[in-house]
Amino acid sequence: MDYRKLGFCSKAVHVGSDPCPVTGALVSPIYQTSTYTYENTEEAGKIFSGEKFGYLYGRDHSPTEYQLEEKIAALEGGEDCKAFASGMAAIAATMFALLEAGDHVICTDVVYGGTYGLFTKIFSKYKVDVTFVDTSDVAAVEKAVRKNTKLVYVETPANPTLKLTDLAKVSALCRSFGLKLVVDNTFMTPYFQRPLEFGADLVIHSATKYLGGHGDAIAGAVVGPREFIKEGLHQPVTKIGALISPFTAFLIRRGIQTLPLRMEKHNANAMKVAEYLSSHPKIERVNYPGLPSHPQHELAKKQMSGFGGLISFEVKGGLEKARAFVDGLEMIRLAVSLGDVGSLIQHPASMTHKSVPPEVRRATGITDGLIRISCGIEDVEDIIADIDQALSRI
Ligand SMILES: Cc1ncc(COP(=O)(O)O)c(C=O)c1O
Known part of the structure; x- marks a missing residue:
């Protein structure tokens, strides 16, 4: 069936939750495997060259991960999603994919402490400059834009002051300067706020929080255009080793249904x-x-x-x-x-x-x-x- 026609609650239950195609089990199994086998070297060669679809290795992808990604992308209204071992892995991999030495980032002045630490302690080593700005003030964001600014990173509501950023206004500003807008949507989840509808380029989640919802799993996700998710994020995810595990993907997928x-x-x-x-x-x-x-x-x-x-x-x-x-x-x-x-x-x-x-x-x-x-x-x-x-x- 065409899941795109369904309402939010139905999508939360059904997208990425098809029964197992082999056994008919209502709940698809967890593909708890580190690697995949092939009939012969010819088949393996075709799969590794991308000529034929197939699974490569557990650090690259897994069927359980794909099911979760389908669900999160559908709920955020994005083309595709990549699921990570943590929210911090999602943020770090996205920044590795988008930034290079000499770039400048504008970030909400009040963000999760781990994000602040990543931007100040790690990215400074790689010559990425960050300006922390009160992004609730759009004029202040505009004033902070430099020639080498690449992206604006926003948390709304901000953690822990609950200050908001006007997503429509900041995304219009980003478009006018050719900057990417990345929004951490952990606090609201797509149930209450969908930043892509306001013009954001990418949405990030600590899926550890409301998406999983039960305090038993650490995970992250990034939603955005298919090309970025499949091509841009591929190297950072696989080379850092930041992918979500099959068991965690299963837990988050189950949590999202409610x-x-x-x-x-x-x-x-x-x-x-x-x-x-x-x-x-x-x-x-x-x-x-x-x-x-x-x-x-x-x-x-x-x-x-x-x-x-x-x-x-x-x-x-x-x-x-x-x-x-x-x-x-x-x-x-x-x-x-x-x-x-x-x-x-x-x-x-x-x-x-x-x-x-x-x-x-x-x-x-x-x-x-x-x-x-x-x-x-x-x-x-x-x-x-x-x-x-x-x-x-x-
Ligand atoms: C708003 C926000 N973003 C990102 C993170 C990092 O996520 P994780 O702990 O899953 O790595 C957190 C963690 O508390 C958070 O509150």
């Missing part, structure tokens, strides 16, 4: 938690794009169809009170990562964003007292009750 249901619940729970926090006298500030008080609430409604499960907030009394609050939680787990079925809380200044220099953190709103919560799909009353008891003790 993505719409989970995202609805993450969103509904986060909205209630954000409202509760906003009205609590011990809370200084709440960042959540779904709140009318968020400075970019109108933009959020324009480019996202939901607001996601992440909230960041500050407890009155700074670092000391923030730590006491987090340590007092009982059901909500203290852990990095996000998008898991269970609620997770973390302290960016000492955890995910520790690698960002303190002065940069302060300048970009990642204060020492800032806390980030990833609202899970538990009963929202239980999430709020846990926060409430921990707040009552500080």
Whole structure:
């Protein structure tokens, strides 16, 4: 059947989830193999030269990986997808594919700490220059463009400040300067935001988060034009050895089938938690794009169809009170990562964003007292009750 006609939820279930063509098993098996065999050297030669389709080696590709890629590409509305061993592998391989020594990158000033580390500590060694800019300010992005600028890298909403970038405006700017726009869509997933529809060139995911959804697998993905995915990314993926494993591809593919249901619940729970926090006298500030008080609430409604499960907030009394609050939680787990079925809380200044220099953190709103919560799909009353008891003790 033509899957393109299906709605988002049906695609999440059916694309890339065909039954096994050999046995008829409803769920296709995991092709857990490192290599592939051939009838004879003539057949092997044809496959290795590309004359005939066939599998080469487990570091190049696998049938299980292809099934996952078909699903993610269909959901993001892209031509093709490449799945990676982690979100960081996806980001690094994409940058290796697009950049060369002497190039310049413009990056959102508040990004995941690992991305910041990659751009500052690794790419500087290869003579790639990065300017961190508040990409919510399109004029600031334009001002940062240089003759050697190759691409703009955006995280929206940004991690952990939840600041947004106007995708339509920044992609128009990129087009006018001939730059590529790469968007990390981990926080929203294609269920709530599809950057390609706003003119982005490539979409990146840490599939570890909402796509997998169950906190049991590390993976990444890049979606974009077929030529880039098949040709541009081929060398970096196979030469770095960054491909997703068959077992992980199976887990992420299974997780995505319930993505719409989970995202609805993450969103509904986060909205209630954000409202509760906003009205609590011990809370200084709440960042959540779904709140009318968020400075970019109108933009959020324009480019996202939901607001996601992440909230960041500050407890009155700074670092000391923030730590006491987090340590007092009982059901909500203290852990990095996000998008898991269970609620997770973390302290960016000492955890995910520790690698960002303190002065940069302060300048970009990642204060020492800032806390980030990833609202899970538990009963929202239980999430709020846990926060409430921990707040009552500080
Ligand atoms: C927004 C975002 N992008 C990328 C990454 C990196 O992904 P991974 O941990 O799967 O390598 C993370 C990890 O937390 C993230 O939050």
